[in-house]
Amino acid sequence: xxxxxxxxxxxxxxxxxxxxxxxxxxxxxxxxxxxxxxxxxxxxxxxxxxxxxxxxxxxxxxxxxxxxxxxxxxxxxxxxxxxxxxxxxxxxxxxxxxxxxxxxxxxxxxxxxxxxxxxxxxxxxxxxxxxxxxxxxxxxxxxxxxxxxxxxxxxxxxxxxxxxxxxxxxxxxxxxxxxxxxxxxxxxxxxxxxxxxxxxxxxxxxxxxxxxxxxxxxxxxxxxxxxxxxxxxxxxxxxxxxxxxxxxxxxxxxxxxxxxxxxxxxxxxxxxxxxxxxxxxxxxxxxxxxxxxxxxxxxxxxxxxxxxxxxxxxxxxxxxxxxxxxxxxxxxxxx
Amino acid sequence: xxxxxxxxxxxxxxxxxxxxxxxxxxxxxxxxxxxxxxxxxxxxxxxxxxxxxxxxxxxxxxxxxxxxxxxxxxxxxxxxxxxxxxxxxxxxxxxxxxxxxxxxxxxxxxxxxxxxxxxxxxxxxxxxxxxxxxxxxxxxxxxxxxxxxxxxxxxxxxxxxxxxxxxxxxxxxxxxxxxxxxxxxxxxxxxxxxxxxxxxxxxxxxxxxxxxxxxxxxxxxx
Ligand SMILES: Nc1ncnc2c1ncn2[C@@H]1O[C@H](COP(=O)(O)OP(=O)(O)OP(=O)(O)O)[C@@H](O)[C@H]1O
Ligand SMILES: Nc1ncnc2c1ncn2[C@@H]1O[C@H](COP(=O)(O)OP(=O)(O)OP(=O)(O)O)[C@@H](O)[C@H]1O
Ligand SMILES: [Mg+2]
Ligand SMILES: [Mg+2]
Numbered sequence: 001x002x003x004x005x006x007x008x009x010x011x012x013x014x015x016x017x018x019x020x021x022x023x024x025x026x027x028x029x030x031x032x033x034x035x036x037x038x039x040x041x042x043x044x045x046x047x048x049x050x051x052x053x054x055x056x057x058x059x060x061x062x063x064x065x066x067x068x069x070x071x072x073x074x075x076x077x078x079x080x081x082x083x084x085x086x087x088x089x090x091x092x093x094x095x096x097x098x099x100x101x102x103x104x105x106x107x108x109x110x111x112x113x114x115x116x117x118x119x120x121x122x123x124x125x126x127x128x129x130x131x132x133x134x135x136x137x138x139x140x141x142x143x144x145x146x147x148x149x150x151x152x153x154x155x156x157x158x159x160x161x162x163x164x165x166x167x168x169x170x171x172x173x174x175x176x177x178x179x180x181x182x183x184x185x186x187x188x189x190x191x192x193x194x195x196x197x198x199x200x201x202x203x204x205x206x207x208x209x210x211x212x213x214x215x216x217x218x219x220x221x222x223x224x225x226x227x228x229x230x231x232x233x234x235x236x237x238x239x240x241x242x243x244x245x246x247x248x249x250x251x252x253x254x255x256x257x258x259x260x261x262x263x264x265x266x267x268x269x270x271x272x273x274x275x276x277x278x279x280x281x282x283x284x285x286x287x288x289x290x291x292x293x294x295x296x297x298x299x300x301x302x303x304x305x306x307x308x309x310x311x312x313x314x315x316x317x318x319x320x321x322x323x324x325x326x327x328x329x330x331x332x333x334x335x
Numbered sequence: 336x337x338x339x340x341x342x343x344x345x346x347x348x349x350x351x352x353x354x355x356x357x358x359x360x361x362x363x364x365x366x367x368x369x370x371x372x373x374x375x376x377x378x379x380x381x382x383x384x385x386x387x388x389x390x391x392x393x394x395x396x397x398x399x400x401x402x403x404x405x406x407x408x409x410x411x412x413x414x415x416x417x418x419x420x421x422x423x424x425x426x427x428x429x430x431x432x433x434x435x436x437x438x439x440x441x442x443x444x445x446x447x448x449x450x451x452x453x454x455x456x457x458x459x460x461x462x463x464x465x466x467x468x469x470x471x472x473x474x475x476x477x478x479x480x481x482x483x484x485x486x487x488x489x490x491x492x493x494x495x496x497x498x499x500x501x502x503x504x505x506x507x508x509x510x511x512x513x514x515x516x517x518x519x520x521x522x523x524x525x526x527x528x529x530x531x532x533x534x535x536x537x538x539x540x541x542x543x544x545x546x547x548x549x550x551x552x553x554x555x556x557x
Contacts, residue, residue, distance in 0.1 A: 140512070142515065143515050145515070147511075147512040147515070148508065148512060149508070149509065149512045149513070150508075151508070151550065153501065153504070153546060153549065153550070154549065190369050190371050190372070192371065192372070192375065195372065195376065197489065198464055198465070198489065198501055198502075198505050199464065199465040199466060199467060199489070199505040199506075199509060200467070200505070200508070200509060201501075201504075201505055201508070235368070235369045235372065236372065239367070239368040239369070239372055242367055242368070243343060243344075246343040247342075247343035247344075247465075249343070250341065250342045250343045250469070251343075251423075251467060251469050251509075251513065252513075271367075272367040272368070273367075275366055275367040276365070276367045279365075279366070279367075280341065327512075
C-alpha cells in the first residue's frame with residue numbers, strides 16, 4: 001500500500017490531493033480569480049498560493065481522514081508553469097516532507113494530467129489530446145516516452161479562449177473557458193474564422209488576431225451577438241483539435257482517445273470527439289472538471305507511479321523549472 | 336467499390352478506372368464539424384490536392400496520376416501506386432529487424448531521396464502541409480528509393496520561407512515521434528534538401544530553427 005500526497009501550483013490553481021493505490025481520497029483546490037478582462041500575474045498568483053496553502057493542505061488531510069504519518073511520499077509539480085507560483089508551492093511541499101520525514105518526488109505537470117486521465121477513465125494506451133491554458137499537444141506512448149505527435153506552433157487553445165474572453169469582458173469565475181462554453185450554447189450564427197492545421201500541428205494566433213480585431217465592429221453593428229462569436233470560436237478551434245487528433249489516430253492506428261487538461265472538460269469538445277471516435281469505431285475517454293482542471297491528485301497519482309517504480313527525488317534536486325517538456329520524462333512505470 | 340483504408344480526412348476505396356487499378360479518395364462529410372466549415376474545408380482540400388499533384392508531376396516528382404474528379408461527391412480518382420509500402424511501414428520494418436546503427440545506415444539513402452525531393456518541391460513553391468511518413472510511398476523494392484508523395488489536401492503555393500520552414504518542422508516532429516532515434520536521418524534529409532533547393536534553403540533552415548525555438552521557449556502557462 002502506498003499513499004501519496006501531491007501539491008500543484010503551476011498556474012492560478014492551488015491544489016492538494018491524496019491518492020492511495022489508485023483511489024483518490026481527497027482533492028481540494030483553491031483558484032485565484034482575477035477581475036474580468038484581466039489575466040493573472042506571477043507575483044499575485046504566488047501570493048495567493050502562499051496565503052491558502054495551509055488551509056488547502058488541512059482540508060486535504062481532513063477529507064482523506066489521514067494523518068501525516070500514513071503518507072509515504074510527498075509529490076510536487078516541478079514544471080512547466082509560472083516560476084513564482086511553482087516555487088511557492090514547492091516550498092510548502094519541501095517543508096512538510098522534512099517535517100514529516102518523508103521522501104519527495106518531482107513531477108512533470110503534463111505527465112500528471114495524462115496519468116490522472118488514465119486512472120480515472122481506465123484507458124489503456126490512448127492517443128491523448130492535452131488541452132489547457134498553456135499546452136495543446138497530441139501525445140502517444142511508445143518506448144518509455146510520451147511522444148508529442150502534434151502541437152500548437154504558437155499559443156495554446158486555452159490561452160486563445162481566455163484572451164477572447166477578456167475582449168468580451170467575461171468573468172474569470174470559475175474560468176474564462178467555462179463562461180465561453182455557456183455563451184456558446186446560445187449562439188447559432190456561424191462566422192467563418194481562419195482555420196490553420198499543419199499536419200498534426202495547429203496554429204491559433206492568426207485566428208485570435210482576426211477575431212480580436214473584428215469582434216468590436218461585428219458586435220456594434222449588431223451583426224453577431226457575443227453568443228454567436230463564442231459559438232463560432234469554439235466550433236472552429238475544436239474542429240481543428242479533433243482533426244489533428246484523428247490524424248494522429250490514423251497515423252498510429254489507434255482505437256482509443258483520451259482528453260485531458262482544463263479545456264478537456266468542455267462538453268462540446270467532448271461531444272465532437274465522441275462523434276469522430278464513433279465514425280472510426282474508436283472509443284472516447286474523458287473526465288470532468290474535478291480531474292481535468294489542475295489539481296493535486298494528478299500530481300500525487302503520477303508521483304505514486306514514479307515512487308512504485310523505484311524513484312525518489314533527493315532534496316537538493318527538488319527545484320522548479322518553467323520549461324519541462326512532456327517528452328523529456330522517462331516513463332519507468334509502463335512497458 | 337471496396338473500402339480499403341481510412342485516413343483522418345478521407346475514405347480510400349479500391350476500384351478500377353477503365354481497366355486501370357484506381358484509388359478513390361472520398362472526403363466524406365464530417366458530422367462533428369459545423370456544416371458551413373465542413374463544406375468549405377472539403378471543397379478547398381479537393382482543389383488543393385489535385386492542383387499540387389499536377390504541379391509536382393510537372394517538376395518531375397512522382398505522385399499518383401489523377402484520372403477523374405467528382406466535386407459533388409468530393410471524390411478524387413487516382414492511380415493506385417501498385418506494389419508500394421508507406422515509408423512509415425518500411426522504416427518500422429527496418430528498425431525492427433536490424434540494430435540501431437545498421438538501421439540508420441540502411442535508411443540513409445532513403446533520407447537523401449526524401450530531402451532531395453522536398454527541396455525540388457519547395458523550389459517550385461509547393462508547400463505540402465502534411466509531411467509524415469504515412470504520406471510517402473515507396474514503389475517496388477523499397478531499397479530502390481522510388482519515392483511517391485501523396486495526400487496534398489493541406490497543400491498550398493507559397494514563396495514564404497516561414498511556410499516552408501513549418502513544412503519541414505512538421506516532418507521533423509512526425510518523423511521523430513513516430514520513429515524514435517531517427518534524429519540523424521532528419522539531418523540527412525536537411526542536407527539533401529539544401530542541395531536541391533539551392534537558392535532558398537538558407538532562409539528556410541533559419542525559419543525552421545526559429546519555429547523549433549518557439550516550441551522550446553514557450554512558457555506553457557495560461
Ligand atoms: N468548460 C471549459 N471549456 C473550455 N475551456 C475551459 C473550460 N474550463 C476551463 N477551461 C480552460 O482551461 C484552462 C485551464 O486549464 P488547466 O486547469 O489545465 O490549467 P493550466 O494552468 O492552463 O495548465 P497547464 O499548465 O496544464 O497548461 C483555461 O484556459 C480555462 O479557460
Ligand atoms: N494512390 C495511392 N496508391 C496507394 N496507396 C494509397 C494511395 N493513396 C493513398 N494510399 C494509402 O492510403 C492511406 C491514406 O491516404 P491519404 O493519406 O491520402 O488519406 P488521408 O485521409 O488524407 O490521410 P491523413 O490522415 O494523413 O489526412 C495512405 O497512407 C496510403 O497508405
Ligand atoms: Mg493543466
Ligand atoms: Mg495521409
